Amino acid sequence: MFRHQEDRLGWGRSKTSKAYKALKKLVVYYQVPPCTRLDAIVISNMLDTSITPVREALIQLETEEYIESSLGNGYYTQKLDAKKLADHFDFIKMVLTHMLRENLYEHSKFVKLPSWDDYCSASEFLQLFCERIAGATNNSRTTDRVHESILRTRYVRWLDLQRPERLTSIRDDMSEVMELLDRRDKNGTIANLDRQFSAIINTLPDLVLEGNDRAAKTKESWLETLLSNWAES
Numbered sequence: 001m002f003r004h005q006e007d008r009l010g011w012g013r014s015k016t017s018k019a020y021k022a023l024k025k026l027v028v029y030y031q032v033p034p035c036t037r038l039d040a041i042v043i044s045n046m047l048d049t050s051i052t053p054v055r056e057a058l059i060q061l062e063t064e065e066y067i068e069s070s071l072g073n074g075y076y077t078q079k080l081d082a083k084k085l086a087d088h089f090d091f092i093k094m095v096l097t098h099m100l101r102e103n104l105y106e107h108s109k110f111v112k113l114p115s116w117d118d119y120c121s122a123s124e125f126l127q128l129f130c131e132r133i134a135g136a137t138n139n140s141r142t143t144d145r146v147h148e149s150i151l152r153t154r155y156v157r158w159l160d161l162q163r164p165e166r167l168t169s170i171r172d173d174m175s176e177v178m179e180l181l182d183r184r185d186k187n188g189t190i191a192n193l194d195r196q197f198s199a200i201i202n203t204l205p206d207l208v209l210e211g212n213d214r215a216a217k218t219k220e221s222w223l224e225t226l227l228s229n230w231a232e233s
Contacts, residue, residue: 015049019057021233022047022226027066027077030155030215031229032222034079038067046223047230080211082204085156088149093197095134095146100186100193113178116171119161126157126174156207159214160200169199 023043026032038058044051058075061067067075114125127150134146160166173196180188200207218225 015053016056018230018233019047019049019053020060022229023057023061024066025229026222026226027061028151028154030080030211031218031225032077033216033219034077034212036077036222038075038077040074043226046227080156080208082208085153085204085208086201088153089197089201092130092146092149093193095137095142096130096193097190099133099136100190103186113175116167119158122161122167123154123158127154156204156211157200159207159211160203166203170196
C-alpha cells in the first residue's frame with residue numbers, strides 16, 4: 001500500500017517512514033475530518049516523537065497531493081472530490097481495457113472470487129484484480145500509476161460495497177467477468193468492466209457526500225486513530 005518510498009536507503013527503518021505510513025493511512029481511509037489542520041507539534045506530541053520526522057512526512061504527503069498546504073498556515077486534509085475520483089477510475093479502466101484488448105494479461109494470475117459477506121476482502125479482491133491485469137504491462141510507471149489510482153479510490157469503493165444493491169450487482173458482474181475470462185471472451189469482459197466503471201462513476205456524487213459526512217464525525221477520535229496507525233506502522 002505504501003511503496004513509493006521503498007527504494008530509498010534506510011527509509012523503512014526511519015521514524016519519518018513510520019510517521020508517513022501512519023498519516024497516509026489516516027488520510028487514505030478518511031479517518032480525519034476534511035479541512036483539518038495537521039499540526040506537526042500536536043501530532044509529534046501525540047506520537048511521543050520529535051517534530052522532524054512528522055514535518056518530513058507531511059512535506060512528502062503534500063508533494064504527493066494527499067494533503068494540501070496553506071502558505072504560512074501549515075497542512076490540511078482534503079475533501080473527497082468526485083471529479084478527481086472519476087479521473088482515477090477512468091485511468092484504471094483505460095489500462096485494463098488496453099491490456100484485455102491486446103491479450104496481454106495472464107489469466108493464470110487471477111485470484112478466486114472472495115466471500116462477498118466481507119467488505120474488506122471484496123475490496124481487496126477488486127484491487128488485486130485490477131493490479132494483476134495492469135501488472136502484465138511490465139511497465140513499472142504504468143503499474144505504479146494504477147496502484148496510486150486504486151489507492152486514492154479505495155475509500156469510496158469500500159463505501160460502495162456497503163450498499164446492498166451495489167454489492168449484489170458487483171458480485172454478479174465479477175462472477176460473470178471470471179467466466180468470460182475463462183472463455184477468453186475479451187469483448188464481453190471489456191463490455192462488463194465498462195458497465196461496472198460507469199456504474200461507480202455515476203454513483204460518485206452520493207459516495208462523496210457520504211464519505212465526507214462520515215469523515216467529519218471523526219473529529220474527536222482522529223488523533224487516537226493516528227496513534228493506533230503509528231503503533232502498526
